[in-house]
Amino acid sequence: MPSDDTPDLALLIGANLPYLRRYARALTGSQGTGDRFAAATLEAILEDASIFDSVHNEKVALFHAFHLVWASAGAPLGEPDTRLSAKAQDHMAHLTPNTREALLLHAIEGFTHEEIGAIMQIEGSEAAELIEIAQREMADAVSGRVMIIEDEAIIAMDISAIVSEMGHTITGVARTRTEAVALAARDKPDLILADIQLADNSSGIDAVNDILKQFDDLPVIFITAFPERLLTGKRHEPAFLITKPYHEDQVRSAVSQAMFFSSTETLVA
Template identity: 75%
Template sequence: MQARAMQPSVTAITHNLPYLRRYARALTGSQTTGDNYAAATLEAILADSAALAPELDPKVGLFHAFHLVWSSAGAPTGEADTRLSATAQAHMAHLTPNTREAMLLHAIEGFDMGEIAQIMQTDQDDVVHLIETAVREMHSSVSGRVMIIEDEAIISMDIAAIVREMGHDVTGIAATRSEAVELARRERPDLILADIQLADRSSGIDAVNDILKMTGDTPVIFITAFPERLLTGERPEPAFLITKPYAEDQVRSAVSQAMFFASTETLNA
């Protein structure tokens, strides 16, 4: 009887775990560190099922359980393993506490203000204030050169407009793997925004891996209609992943985050 009662929770956790792991990686800037906190959340739930807050929506409850673990650990970031990520950690030290969490929960994970308030154990007015503060502090802290790899003209122009409005320069737009590599060779970007499937059936992942062999620690944001193909836990995953169709706030949030956390693990196609 107890096993049957637990089944809906197990199913909900399995379904939502990839998104919790995405959120954890964005918070810490590290797949390993993010996964460790996701694992610690599961351990807390196994130790005490009340940590899942059964009165909440299953996804909200899972993220709430994560925040109990995250807050008790002091909301740390990942270890700075490169010069760029060390710079990112220095920027992070000046941000208002809980602002990134609220912004990511809203802009990337799609929670509304009431759900975020439940996750973070605060009220909706505080959530609104935290998000507004995050946008102001993060957008004003880092600017740079952004390269776009996207084969749909309307989407690429839209992304370029958003990036420019944020105060960044766009080095160019590439529609294929070969174009992307050549563009990066001409002008090294500080950030790459990449689609997965490109015009000539080449892979945006392959293009990014080619570029990272030249540039090293360049942050990458992947944009795809099929995020579940990358959120498998079976291979290196992107720290920053936007789902199509995207909202402008998602792009703004991911760009700001990626500029802070500049190290990016490569992916195997």
């Protein structure tokens, strides 16, 4: 690739790097391991950027390069650094091969079946089949108690309906940081779904971190119109971050994964 294209390529990679870090972390079960493979991917691209000539979608090309590096290393998982990570690794071992990758790429990163095929070097129809298998295996595995932190009543009702239809129990809906902390203390959930901007201008991130001071073993899914507040590229990226407006299958997939793996973490505000 000509040298005068390098600055543009660097900008494109930089814009997508937080998403790659998030995916790598969720895929490997460890932010440290995920970051090492993300860094190795960047090194590989610096040596040979021709992958961006053959794949016209820069984000697809970046994720494809990551998969080549990760697969060539034997698709390793990270060393669990917490009890939840260890539990996630154990659960992951029982999934049908390649299903977790396909589901994460589709439900969390928003890739189409054809794009997933390009990333994983399979047919789009096979990617769709892998996603269906993963959704079925995860949804059938566990059910639990879910707390929702959301100040918009219609959205809260919609999320509650989706989660309830999946077989989970809603412990309640909180509209503010104070309500959220009180609700969690009164009825400990197994999973938290949280918006970032709350009714009284309080922060859903702060609310979640307050709750995690009481219970440090709760997985969290953020559903927000402000993803840039969490995907900074500077700190651990949240494994599950759904952007508004969301699709029902995104919520279902994220909840199934979080309940199955108990592997999501939040950020320190």
